[in-house]
Amino acid sequence: MDWPAGIGKGSMEAIIGDIGRYAIHDGPGIRTTVFFKGCPMHCPWCHNPEFIRPQPEILFYADRCIGCGECVDRCPESAIDLNAPQRIDRRRCTACGECTPTCPTRALAVAGTRYGVDDLVAVLLRDRLFYDASGGGVTLSGGEPTLQMAFMARLLRRLKAEGLHTVLETGGFFPFAPFQAECLDFIDLIYFDLKISDPGRHQRITGVDNRLIWSTLAHLARWAPDRLVPRIPLIPGYTATRENLIALSGRIREMGLARPVLLPYHPFGRSKAVHVGRQADAALPRVPMSAEELARWSACVEPNDSTQKIAKEENDAD
Numbered sequence: 142m143d144w145p146a147g148i149g150k151g152s153m154e155a156i157i158g159d160i161g162r163y164a165i166h167d168g169p170g171i172r173t174t175v176f177f178k179g180c181p182m183h184c185p186w187c188h189n190p191e192f193i194r195p196q197p198e199i200l201f202y203a204d205r206c207i208g209c210g211e212c213v214d215r216c217p218e219s220a221i222d223l224n225a226p227q228r229i230d231r232r233r234c235t236a237c238g239e240c241t242p243t244c245p246t247r248a249l250a251v252a253g254t255r256y257g258v259d260d261l262v263a264v265l266l267r268d269r270l271f272y273d274a275s276g277g278g279v280t281l282s283g284g285e286p287t288l289q290m291a292f293m294a295r296l297l298r299r300l301k302a303e304g305l306h307t308v309l310e311t312g313g314f315f316p317f318a319p320f321q322a323e324c325l326d327f328i329d330l331i332y333f334d335l336k337i338s339d340p341g342r343h344q345r346i347t348g349v350d351n352r353l354i355w356s357t358l359a360h361l362a363r364w365a366p367d368r369l370v371p372r373i374p375l376i377p378g379y380t381a382t383r384e385n386l387i388a389l390s391g392r393i394r395e396m397g398l399a400r401p402v403l404l405p406y407h408p409f410g411r412s413k414a415v416h417v418g419r420q421a422d423a424a425l426p427r428v429p430m431s432a433e434e435l436a437r438w439s440a441c442v443e444p445n446d447s448t449q450k451i452a453k454e455e456n457d458a459d
């Protein structure tokens with residue numbers, strides 16, 4: 142992983158992609174979600190493609206741009222060309238942020254700000270009233286928060302010292318031993334996202350081997366089963382196949398864990414990818430998954446063998 146200077150192992154600072162206040166889908170109650178920058182995976186459906194790279198980067202919202210050209214002269218790297226299809230030459234852009242305040246329509250923004258623990262905790266404590274009133278707290282998401290584990294450990298200790306409820310959202314690609322030593326005691330809930338059962342397919346699609354993920358899940362199943370929530374994002378053509386869902390849920394069940402939570406597909410990532418100069422995956426649907434589709438896929442993760450048999454028969458008939 143190509144980290145910005147001063148970030149990474151043992152760092153006192155982290156690169157934070159964004160801080161989302163008043164979140165109601167990232168754990169119990171009203172929460173503030175901290176999106177860490179950087180992820181070891183590059184899933185084509187990622188909801189937050191702007192947080193995959195560890196470095197800060199410029200976001201360009203073409204639909205807001207009125208072509209006034211104010212940003213062009215402000216850029217010290219001559220990285221902006223109004224006539225270029227991508228508008229910003231990302232090889233030249235240093236994400237300095239000089240162009241963003243000049244834009245009258247907020248078509249430019251930088252994702253990725255350095256935070257020390259004290260500064261970040263101060264921001265998170267602003268919403269303590271909402272946490273206390275709703276049973277909420279702070280969720281660490283991303284990107285992949287465990288990539289900046291030393292910083293995350295310090296942050297978690299501080300949040301717990303303040304009496305706040307903490308949630309970790311993770312893809313599970315991290316070594317368990319340092320996590321257990323530094324972080325586990327300070328996390329109330331772990332949302333653990335599993336994607337593809339077959340190791341070769343997982344490597345091809347996400348960019349990493351899933352053996353470390355399974356190993357970490359097995360450790361968590363042993364040490365923190367009551368705080369562990371396995372989840373599967375349902376992505377048509379990728380994770381949402383009967384074979385994959387039956388394999389994933391079977392292995393989860395073998396570890397003695399609860400039925401996985403299924404996250405229905407939403408095309409968030411498709412539209413956001415272009416803001417960081419990535420091509421949206423043309424194979425991904427443009428519409429959210431329907432309730433009927435969700436119910437159909439849910440049959441595949443039921444612990445009831447007869448339900449799985451019916452699902453298999455339906456699949457064979459498709």
Ligand code: SF4
Pocket residue numbers: 199215216217218219220221229233234235236237238239240241
């Ligand atoms: S962030 Fe800095 S380098 Fe990048 S386009 Fe804006 S002004 Fe230029």
Ligand code: SF4
Pocket residue numbers: 205206207208209210211212213243244245246247248249
């Ligand atoms: S300043 Fe904003 S609106 Fe004007 S050209 Fe640049 S990005 Fe577009």
